Amino acid sequence: MSKRQYNQQRTPSRQPAKKPTLAQLSKNVEKQPMEPNGWKALGEYYANQEDWENARGPLERALELAPKNPSVLELLGRTESGQGNDKQALALLEQALELAPDNAQILFSMGRVHHERAEDNKALEYIERALEIAPGKSPILTYKGNVLYRLHRYRDAFEVFRGMTKKYPQEYSHWNNAGNVLRDLGDLDEAVVYYQKAVELSASSATSFSNHLTALHYHPNATPEEIFALSQEWKARFAPSDIPKRPLPENISPDKRLRIGMISDGFRSHPVGKMITAALEKLEPHHFELFAYSTNSASDAITQRIRNITTQWKVIQHFSDEALAEQIREDKIDVLIDLAGHNTGNRMRVMAMQPAPLLVKWVGGLINTTGLDTIDYLISDAIETPPGSDTSYVEKLIRMPDDYICYEPPAGIPPVAELPASRNGYITLGCFNNAAKVNETVLAEWANIMHQLPGSRLFLKSFQYNSHELCEKVRGFMKARGIESERLLIEGSSPHLELMEAYNRVDIALDPWPYSGGLTTCEAFAMGVPVVTLPGPTFAGRHSATHLVNAGMPELVVNSWEEYRQRVVGLAADLESLSTIRTHLREILLKSPVCDAPRFAKHFTTAMRAIWQRYCDGRSPAALTLNKGYTDLMVDGAPSPHQPDTTLRWLID
Structure with a gap:
């Protein structure tokens, strides 16, 4: 299912009316280098900006000078969490709680880390304890609503968010989050009203816009033309205006080992994980290096399987879009595959930044065109996208010869019982x-x-x-x-x-x-x-x-x-x-x-080699159709000659 996007991390926390500047804070630690509160204030300044890299040093220095300060431990725990180090974050926050068990901020931070680890029952315990101490505090209430939502306590979650829209009517995230609940309850018309209000309040709210776009796919009265028009509007609203040129690979060779990057919220027991993992495991390592960029820190058996076949695994939950795009460039990715679409954890802005030579859309929020013409290809098949449907996509279609996914039944699947009607009547x-x-x-x-x-x-x-x-x-x-x-x-x-x-x-x-x-x-x-x-x-x-x-x-x-x-x-x-x-x-x-993972892996390899060959030849992306017999490739409807499968070097004319 497509899970909903949250805005809780964007909710502003209340700050003092008059805050010292960075220059003042830096001067304070220069004057009093042995004063822990000065280092704490400097680290807190960076932490409130979510500049975790610069926050760490001052906070570690503050902790050296005041090892029993719960506020410093909390800030350092928040910094560890911000850099994706959830276990270290929990250890620091537990130390802080031992020193200050009734500190609402520490309890709140504990709840946030557990929420990010998909441990929502634990998260709710800490959030509710925080609210007992600081009732009505906006950021904590917002987080409570999101935790309730993920626990499927929809009416409770909606009451929280509706209350927030009344108390803070100009804060778009509350309208977006209420829309998420309404959509899951099937109140699509009302959900769209909430999403539109969120977009109206924040022109930069790409999350709310993506949620609105996704909701229309559920609506029985929405037309394909309406959906297509809205999808194209995304780029005009949210794509960066100053997009750097795509990186040029150091080795432009058709036969090189390709670096495949994948961005997803679903590298786990999730529709994405269940429909890609078996096939990825069958890819031949001499063809590909896999780089996984996970937008969450959740982990299970599928996560471990994917980690086992990747050259690099990186949790990028707290990366800004700009930082992630830079990381992908540094990793020298050849083909970047989006596995999120407009759903939870989406990084459409990163795809708009074109941080790799080739950009591809595959499973994960794959419900239609993304509307983003910087994405070169979309992996599909002839049933999902019948002949004649190409004009409904801004991407060029790669039609696989069979299904566009590869399903693997779960381990321990129950046996099939007799037909229920035989015993029920x-x-x-x-x-x-x-x-x-x-x-x-x-x-x-x-x-x-x-x-x-x-x-x-x-x-x-x-x-x-x-x-x-x-x-x-x-x-x-x-x-x-x-x-x-x-x-x-x-x-x-x-x-x-x-x-x-x-x-x-x-x-x-x-x-x-x-x-x-x-x-x-x-x-x-x-x-x-x-x-x-x-x-x-x-x-x-x-x-x-x-x-x-x-x-x-x-x-x-x-x-x-x-x-x-x-x-x-x-x-x-x-x-x-x-x-x-x-x-x-x-x-x-x-x-x-x-369910034929080796077959799908071979088709996937053919497709990736085909689009890379075309790139190496200096040709623009074109629609590709792989026919049933492994070796036939069609380019814009015409056959393409190729060399034998032993090289998989496709010569696309």
């Missing part, structure tokens, strides 16, 4: 997608299907359904269409393997519209559950279609709501066939190109 329809995708248009169509399947049940499961209010809203809507509450099963979040096990209670999965499932569709298939989909008008609406077609089940992709109903009812009418399908779907998926 009724059909259970299910949708485990992000609830923001389940709008009134979709629910009305599903109600019609349920009327054609007497006694059928609808099983909805998503983290948003932890909200009692959202559950009641769905029940009320369906009741108004003749579907009583007892025919609805609505559940909130579960650990991932428990969620997979829940598919053993579903007979047929229903794909939402206009924003389809992606990872969810693969997971349903892995658990033996067929998915019926109606493609939407954008890239976001065709995820399921490409996974189904490439898994060998194109008959589950329909062209109208009428055909959608017919396909679901037809599957439900023949339980024997549905049971047989269930028995074989996992094997079909695993043997298909959707």
Whole structure:
């Protein structure tokens, strides 16, 4: 799912009315070099500017002079966190808390570090303790709202943010954060109002603008033309005006070992991690060096797998866009791949700064064109971007011969159980997608299907359904269409393997519209559950279609709501066939190109070599199509000659 972008780190903390200048602070430490408070004040000045590099020295000197000063320990802990050293930060903050257990600032900083480590229950404990000491303090309240949001306590989070918009109506971040909650609750029209207000209040709020753009992909009434126009507006609003020239590689050789940089918030148990890791592991090291730039410090088994295959792993959560662009230039990246899009952790401004010879968009917020014409290529396939759709993208399309991702089922996946209808005596329809995708248009169509399947049940499961209010809203809507509450099963979040096990209670999965499932569709298939989909008008609406077609089940992709109903009812009418399908779907998926990591890795290598060859030849980017048989490459629709696969040197004419 696409997670939401936060602004809590941008929320200004209150400063004294009259602050000493940097020159005054520097002069103070020159006059009194043994006075710890002078060094602390100088370090605090830099810390408040988030200039962590310059903050460190003065604070370390202050700590030498006053090793038991909790404020100095807190500031140094904040500095460690600011440089991505979360373990060191926690150690310093724990020391500070031992000395001053009732210090609101120390408790707040502890909460922030735990939040950044995705340890949100711990974070909430510290934040609430801080608020007991300093009730109503704006930065702490803002952080509480964001922690509640990530814990899926939507109504509580919204009450915090709505209160902040009333108290501080000119602060854009509160409007943005409230919009995030409304979007996840499916209140798309109201969410857009909040996002637009945030953009109005801050012309530099790229985060709010990106959230607005993403929200339109969920909206059943948004047109492709409207979405395309808004995506192009991003560059005019937020791209840096003074963009340096792209760096020139020291070695312009078609056969060189390429340095591939990847920016993502999803190098973990996340749709990005689950759809790239297996393929990246199969890349041949003599072709590529991988550099990972993670926009968070979260870590799990997938994180470790990715770290194991990278030449360099760097947490860049606290890098400014300018600093990250400079780091990428210093790393001499040849091809920079964005794996965030306009979603959480996005670094679209970095892509606008063109810090590498070639820029590519792949998985991660890949729901349509980015609108940023500095990005040369977008990795897709012929289902996601059918022939004739190129004009809807500012990037040149690389159409992979199969799926544009490579799915790997999780370790410990539960076995597929017998068809639930065989023991229940009724059909259970299910949708485990992000609830923001389940709008009134979709629910009305599903109600019609349920009327054609007497006694059928609808099983909805998503983290948003932890909200009692959202559950009641769905029940009320369906009741108004003749579907009583007892025919609805609505559940909130579960650990991932428990969620997979829940598919053993579903007979047929229903794909939402206009924003389809992606990872969810693969997971349903892995658990033996067929998915019926109606493609939407954008890239976001065709995820399921490409996974189904490439898994060998194109008959589950329909062209109208009428055909959608017919396909679901037809599957439900023949339980024997549905049971047989269930028995074989996992094997079909695993043997298909959707899960063939070596195959995808070979195609990916071909694509990267092709665009690099073109760059080396001094040619501008062009749309590329890789055909099914590994060796055929089309450039702008025409065949391209090449040398044998042993060199993978593509001569594009």
